[in-house]
Amino acid sequence: MVTKTVRKVGGRQRQEKKPARGAKAPAAPVTEVVTPQPAEGLLDGAIDSLRRVLGDLLEARVESVARDLAEVRREAAAGAERERLLERLDGVLARLGAIRFSAEALDVVDPLIHVVIEERRAPGVPRGVIVAAVRPGFRSGRGLVLCKAAVAVSGG
Secondary structure, three states, rough: OOOEEEEEOOEEEEEEEEEEOOOOOOOOOOEEEOOOOOOHHHHHHHHHHHHHHHHHHHHHHHHHHHHHHHHHHHHHHHOHHHHHHHHHHHHHHHOOOOOOEEEOOOEOOOOOOOOEEEEEEEEEEEEEEEEEEOEEEEOOOOOOOOOOOOEEEOOO
16 A cells, blocks of 8 residues: 545545555555644644744843843943933934934924923013923834923023
């Protein structure tokens, strides 16, 4: 018995064993019922594998960020310059996909993206209009405001 053929009969697969060429055929073909593996089992296995891979990737990303932050902390403890520390932190935020934004002078304050921290005298500028950006803000790659931009407005 060498050659196997597979036929689908009534939603189930059937394998028939037939004799090789030149061999005597048995009185009746021998038939086995082959039950296909459920697709659900295959899908569950693929989902579990995907979860493991994504978990490993996420863990590696978190470790990378923690390593960067630990290095920035070490520099701060050693007395690094403020500008150097801010530059390093901005780099960490950028690697995480955060987008830096700032306010422009003479823009109207938008409470969704700006926080007023100071009022300044600015002759000829209407009250409540931005006169200076004090600190940048950050958005996620999806547009979620992570940190509002700090602004100074005209006091009138």
